[in-house]
Amino acid sequence: MGSVEFVKGHGTENDFIVLPDPDGAIDLDAGGGALVRALCHRRRGIGADGVLRVARTDSSAAALAGIDAGAATWFMDYRNGDGSLAEMCGNGVRVFARHLVDAGLVAPGTHPVATRAGTRWVTVDHTGPVTVDMGPALIGPGSSTVVDGVELTGVAVDVGNPHLACVAPADRVDLDALDLARPPRFDASLFPHGVNVEVLTPLTQGAVRLRVHERGSGETRSCGTGTVAGAVAALHAAGRGTGAVTVHTPGGTLVVGVDGATTTLTGPAELVAHGTWGAPVPAAT
Ligand SMILES: N[C@@H](CCC[C@H](N)C(=O)O)C(=O)O
Numbered sequence: 001m002g003s004v005e006f007v008k009g010h011g012t013e014n015d016f017i018v019l020p021d022p023d024g025a026i027d028l029d030a031g032g033g034a035l036v037r038a039l040c041h042r043r044r045g046i047g048a049d050g051v052l053r054v055a056r057t058d059s060s061a062a063a064l065a066g067i068d069a070g071a072a073t074w075f076m077d078y079r080n081g082d083g084s085l086a087e088m089c090g091n092g093v094r095v096f097a098r099h100l101v102d103a104g105l106v107a108p109g110t111h112p113v114a115t116r117a118g119t120r121w122v123t124v125d126h127t128g129p130v131t132v133d134m135g136p137a138l139i140g141p142g143s144s145t146v147v148d149g150v151e152l153t154g155v156a157v158d159v160g161n162p163h164l165a166c167v168a169p170a171d172r173v174d175l176d177a178l179d180l181a182r183p184p185r186f187d188a189s190l191f192p193h194g195v196n197v198e199v200l201t202p203l204t205q206g207a208v209r210l211r212v213h214e215r216g217s218g219e220t221r222s223c224g225t226g227t228v229a230g231a232v233a234a235l236h237a238a239g240r241g242t243g244a245v246t247v248h249t250p251g252g253t254l255v256v257g258v259d260g261a262t263t264t265l266t267g268p269a270e271l272v273a274h275g276t277w278g279a280p281v282p283a284a285t
Contacts, residue, residue, distance in 0.1 A: 033083020090224020
């Protein structure tokens with residue numbers, strides 16, 4: 001294939017290349033995800049934490065992923081910057097929904113988006129915050145990790161994708177000084193497919209500060225699923241199962257709602273550029 005159109009966007013500086021490919025004509029798996037790595041490369045490419053392919057739920061891309069479309073017309077085919085697949089992306093799905101409205105593919109309102117973790121309902125307009133119903137966040141066993149030489153304990157949280165959320169008191173960890181560039185060590189028997197690791201401050205007046213090392217992308221400025229995992233872990237550490245938590249990440253602020261049945265994530269989603277990727281693109285066969 002020749003060139004391909006793209007849109008660049010971000011949610012609290014967790015940045016994505018949106019790839020409109022309604023029919024799934026692009027082979028994103030060729031060369032072990034070589035196109036995704038090339039697009040996301042911060043020097044040789046456009047630069048991003050991940051790619052959001054915009055495919056129809058009746059496309060070959062959705063069929064290949066085994067997507068149960070339900071009520072959704074659009075499938076968010078998410079890839080991490082290293083080319084690997086992930087089940088879900090909370091900031092990504094909000095940027096994805098903003099693109100659907102911006103491109104006239106849906107009207108402002110509440111819409112289902114199919115993901116590998118199931119259907120997520122997103123409430124989106126042309127501007128302003130975007131809210132996604134993230135589904136239940138399930139707390140699993142406790143575990144530990146070594147981040148920047150410091151051993152931290154946390155809890156596994158399943159938000160459709162795997163997280164280890166570590167609430168760390170300020171007298172134990174200087175959150176701003178922590179080197180999260182290198183992959184934290186984790187228990188591979190608990191997380192056989194890898195894990196996203198969050199380090200956050202304890203809940204104080206309904207708010208936490210959070211940093212994250214994402215599976216497949218490295219340290220990012222924010223992570224939507226990680227924000228939900230962190231909020232749930234902070235509530236859990238405070239002896240609570242529900243509540244609203246304001247989460248300050250290096251890239252901006254998000255609000256998480258947790259009730260007995262589900263979780264919600266609210267925050268900004270911006271589209272900042274439209275362009276053409278001119279290098280060769282592998283075609284799906
Ligand atoms: N940044 C995303 C999460 C992307 C997927 C994650 N790296 C994984 O591999 O599970 C978010 O906003 O949730």
